[in-house]
Amino acid sequence: MAAKVGQSEAQRTPVRLGQGMRALWVLRVDEPGVVAARTFPVVEAGLRRTAVATESAKLAVPAPLPTSSAVLEAVVGEILPSTPALGGDDGASDAAVAASAAGLWPLCLHRTGPLVVVVAPSVKPGAQHAGRLVDEPSVTVGHGLAATLAELLAGYAPGYDLAHMGVIDVFVAFALPLGTVLTLDLPAIRKYMAHKPRDLIASVQGPAAVAKIPASKPFLAKSRSRQVVDIRVSESVRAVQYDVPHLADVCVVQGSLQVKALLEGVPEVTVMAPTLAQVESLALDPAVSVFEPTTGKLSLIPPLETLAVAQYSVPVSVPGSLPIRGFYQQSPLGPQTIHLLIQLKLCVKADVGYCQVRIPFHNHGQITHVDLRPSAGIVNVTADRRALVWILTERWSVGNAEVELPGTITFHGSPRLLDVDAAALAPQPPQPTPTSLALDELNAGSAVALASLAADAAAADAARTAVAHLAAPSDDPFCVASNAYIALDFKMTNTTLSGVHIARDAVSVYPKTRTKLNVDHELVSSDYIIWNSLGASRHGVDLSDLLATAPAPS
Incomplete structure (x- = not known):
């Protein structure tokens, strides 16, 4: 059939x-x-x-x-x-x-x-x-x-x-x-397949070794004077800082344990990672042949290319575990001039490979004059003259953990959004709000509330579309007046935010051979945002909280 x-x-x-x-x-x-x-x-x-x-x-x-x-x-x-x-x-x-x-x-x-x-x-x-x-x-x-x-x-x-x-x-x-x-x-x-692996296997170990090759390592390394094993714990951190009482900062950490082994034959690599066994949402690659949850021992025959043998995520307590704590204030001094203050504090013991702070100015026109006094690093103006980049070139460590950037910036012309009606983009007063009105009438079973809510959404979309046509292609229609943010891009070595650590003596190769071992730990940023504490900011809203605070139907 x-x-x-x-x-x-x-x-x-x-x-x-x-x-x-x-x-x-x-x-x-x-x-x-x-x-x-x-x-x-x-x-x-x-x-x-x-x-x-x-x-x-x-x-x-x-x-x-x-x-x-x-x-x-x-x-x-x-x-x-x-x-x-x-x-x-x-x-x-x-x-x-x-x-x-x-x-x-x-x-x-x-x-x-x-x-x-x-x-x-x-x-x-x-x-x-x-x-x-x-x-x-x-x-x-x-x-x-x-x-x-x-x-x-x-x-x-x-x-x-x-x-x-x-x-x-x-x-x-x-x-x-x-x-x-x-x-x-x-x-x-x-x-x-272009590597012709079967011929390579036979030439290194003889025809009898072909049947012993594991599925995770179909190809072998060519003979080389030095055998190398690279172990890397790589983590990325995503964070949003608000610096306002009614909004909690957000931080998410994801990491991976990566192994690369240029070894002759098919030796087994064993890594003892007791801290890895304590993380949440741990996923192992099928190449891992042995894993002991109690001790964190994992064994595998790694392929020649870099393999992420384990991926994980961990909950992070905020603000205690933020690698860089930031403070950002931007306020207008006139129709063409603003004052800004940025303060950054390194909160972990690590070597900072690089750190850049991008400061965009949406809907302000082009920068004509800059009067900034950075305590460390240099400040550059981007080619389109709509943003600043603060480059912390000096070695940044816990010894000189705090750096700041105060000063004023002048733009050409008035903010571009003053020529349009941006009322739909401005924050609404707490009482009443379209959301609470819709929830009130929705709980009462009114179909009129749904139509009203849809009309309000359509009007807001139309206003945003009009603003987008008038603004520059890179402008954000939300970032008007004091609604602004900065984005950090950094890389730190010799540290992890989750506490996962691999010691050099925790890695072994069997059968024993003279091997060069490299163990690295790194932490890189991914969407690391700090909002202006004097303006509004984007943030997630828990729908259950809205429903709990909605007025009861009459």
């Missing part, structure tokens, strides 16, 4: 990688034979554990995988005769189907010339009764996997020399390690 999956349905269904495949076969149907067969015990064991955990365990346990000869017989004798889309032998037939044969359901097939790629995806027990096949993520990914491999093999037409079918091993190691689909990017796969 075979069912063709429509192209439009497949396009509407998002492809989610990371799905497991039970087995993969490449068959030749003009001269029936099995070109390649790969099974994945890791996926099979996980599927059986899931099945045993269900209530109807005896019915849910999947049937054992058939032999390669049984799959070949089913494809040649059952599926091809009953599926016209796969019946062509001119090399142009490449339709994908989902079929049931040889006791397996489902099977994803893709044909190119005399070759048929057969994939057995891992589906939940009882999924055949749940609905359409296209709704099963593993089936959708299985179709893409079969099509990608078929397109790769089509490059060996018309002869399809079996001596070149070793590319299937490399394809599986790169795109399907341990049965988990990691990528379907064919150009990237072809680029990866």
Whole structure:
């Protein structure tokens, strides 16, 4: 039984990688034979554990995988005769189907010339009764996997020399390690294959070593005088500071543990990271073979390129954990002149590689005169003369942690938004507000409130559109009058905000070899914003708080 999956349905269904495949076969149907067969015990064991955990365990346990000869017989004798889309032998037939044969359901097939790629995806027990096949993520990914491999093999037409079918091993190691689909990017796969890994493996360790190469390291490093292992803990911090009593500062930290090893052979790298086991939302790469949550020990055979073996996020208490605490005030001195004061304090012990503060002036025209007195660094005016960049060139450390930038700035002409009606952009008084009015009437079940709210939103959008046409392309319609912010761009080394730390003696290589070890820790900024404390600012609003403070319906 075979069912063709429509192209439009497949396009509407998002492809989610990371799905497991039970087995993969490449068959030749003009001269029936099995070109390649790969099974994945890791996926099979996980599927059986899931099945045993269900209530109807005896019915849910999947049937054992058939032999390669049984799959070949089913494809040649059952599926091809009953599926016209796969019946062509001119090399142009490449339709994908989902079929049931040889006791397996489902099977994803893709044909190119005399070759048929057969994939057995891992589906939940009882999924055949749940609905359409296209709704099963593993089936959708299985179709893409079969099509990608078929397109790769089509490059060996018309002869399809079996001596070149070793590319299937490399394809599986790169795109399907341990049965988990990691990528379907064919150009990237072809680029990866350009290294001719199988020849390299045989030349380094001999032909017997080919069968010992793990899925996570299909390629080996060439012989070099120095073996190098690089360990890096890289974190990015996103923060918004308001410096007003009714708004709490926000800080989010995300990090990754990255490993790169240029080592001969296939040695195992072990990292002891007890602090890593204490973070939240920890995700490990499939290449990690051992992880002990209690001690934070993880082991892997890393590939040659940099691999993020672990990614995590941590909650940060504000303001205690902010790496740089800032204070920003901007106030008008006249129609063309403003006064500003920026103060920054380094709150962590680290080496600051660089730090730049961008100070944009939206809707003010071009800068004509600057009178600033920075306590450290230099200040430059951008080419469009609409922003300043404060560059802290000196070494910044906790010893001279505080720096400041006071002064005045003069612009050409009046602020551009004075020529338009910006009332829709100004903050509304607390009582009454359109939001509270809408909530009041919405709680009372009034449909008029919804129409009024929609009209107000349309009017605000129209006002913003008009302002955008009059302002410069880079102007922000919200940043009028004293509504302003500064953005920090920095990089710090030898520190992390989460406390995750890797010591040099916590990294080991087995078998032992003379290895150069580099361990780095870095913290970089990502959308690090400080708002003017004398103006309004953008901030998130909790809808539950609005509902709690809304007037009760009368």
